Amino acid sequence: MRVRFAPSPTGHLHVGNARTALYNWLLARGAGGAVVLRIEDTDRERSTVEAEQAILQDLRWLGLDWEEGPDVGGDFGPYRQSERLDRYAAEAQRLVQSGAAYYCFCTARQIEEERQAALAEGRPPRYSGRCRAIAPQEAAQRVADGESAVVRFLVPHERDVTFDDLVRGPVTVSTTLIGDPVLLRSDGHPAYNFAVVVDDVEMAITDVVRGEDHISNTPRQILLYEALGHAPPRFAHLSLVLGPDHSPLSKRHGATSVAEFRAKGYLPEALVNYLALIGWSPGGGDELLPPGELARRFSLGSVSHSAGVFDESKLAWVNRHYLKTADPERLARLVTPYLQDAGLVREPDEAALRWLAESMPLVSGSVDRLDQAVERLTSVFRFDAAAALARLEVRGEFASDAPREVVRALAVELEASPPLVDREAFREAARRVRARTGQKGRALLHPIRVALTGEPEGPELDLLIPAIDRGAELPAGSGLAAIVGCRARARQFAAALAS
Secondary structure (H helix, E strand, C coil), rough: CEEEEEECCCCCCHHHHHHHHHHHHHHHHHHCEEECCCCCCCCCCCHHHHHHHHHHHHHHHHHHCCECCCCCCCCCCCHHHHHHHHHHHHHHHHHHCCCEEEEEEHHHHHHHHHHHHHCCCCEEEEECCCHHHHHHHHHHHHHHHCCCCCCEEEECCCCEEEEECCCEEEEEEEEECCCCEEEEECCECHHHHHHHHHHHHHHCCCCEEEHHHHHHHHHHHHHHHHHCCCCEEEEEEEEEECCCCCCCCCCHCCEEEEEHHCCCCCCCCHHHHHHCCCCCCCCCCCCCCCHHHHHHHCCHHCCCCCCCCCCHHHHHHHHHHHHHHHHHHHHHHHHHHHHHCCEEEECHHHHHHHHHHHHHHHHHHCCCCHHHHHHHHHHHHCHHHHHHHHHHHHHHHHHHHHHHHHHHHHHHHHHHHCCCCCCCHHHHHHHHHHHHHHCCCCCHHHHHHHHCCCCCCCCCHHHHCCCCHHHHCCHHHHHHCCCCCCHHHHHHHHHHHHH
């Protein structure tokens, strides 16, 4: 089995196209086949090297790899269409010589007039075939004399083209609905339907898995395979990926590209797992599976005919699972850029990275995405007792004597205690404050939270407080913004409360 993913480098990798790449990858990996990456860059005005590199980067980030492509080479290259123009010209000439194609000299104005006339009469607009009648010798001489021409394929009259779609079943289209398509433009660049057929033939592609918007192209391509003397590959057409309102997923729905979801802090394994589930189920009641197991279970026959809806809330649910099970050191590295953007981290050294890894339980169990980590960790880095008490909702927490007494007792206890660098040290300090004040439960822990963080809510205290004190012990050159320890926080909050 040989499959291909063939993006056009005209923009970012859309998640719908990423799902197509993923299904190709799953199919090949499950069957022990090969994946070919081909860059369809014949749109000279819109294709860019930067877009190509970004697409390759996104595919690699997702964990998708390929045996052949423009970056790794292979026996069937080149793998950029812009480097294959001589191949398209040669094959087009071969079709002209065999009588399966012809030169067309119609101007753009003539083509448009035909189109408008057909629309006015309620007919499907298609080329009339007026240049079919030109004798091959005359057409060749006109081209030799420098007259501009395109090469068109001669579509057989009144024939049904049938193919067995591996997702949708048998599909039949009459050639009465198909005009003679352009194969080669006058500038030597191929039309899409011709280029992909030549490429798929020469790259020995056995299975073409692509979006349902290509169904209308398939009959034309099958006719071209026949004219070139090759059996067509197997075809599978995937349903579209829709937004929550059941319209095609677009910018109005929010993020749509792999790069955008990456920037928001989704893990690649989460996005891959979720994309696999849009229109397909691995069965067995399972949804959260690694790529290898997804590939083992994947089958085009179980892919849904219906369009799939991209639900970011479901993606967030999947991402939460992978965040909870991810390696803390890896999460620390991934979180660092978000903390840098917030001014909380500069260039962390090894000690700072270890501290971040130890602090990841504050994040991984309670956020949907890594970009939300900043909010969870802000109270570790930033503390201002006076500013906190200036807020009415915080000041109101201390309207009675009991919470004030908890803060005073906390300040006294922490002055005499070593830093609260682990969960048990914090719990022991809380027990001593309880013994001093007689307060327990929320009446004890809530004033402690506000006094040490300046916030009435936030992460679990027995995770947060040790993170604060361990961070405060790091040297100034560790690459973190300065962290005020709990002893100083309690002292400052008690003083601000008394003023």
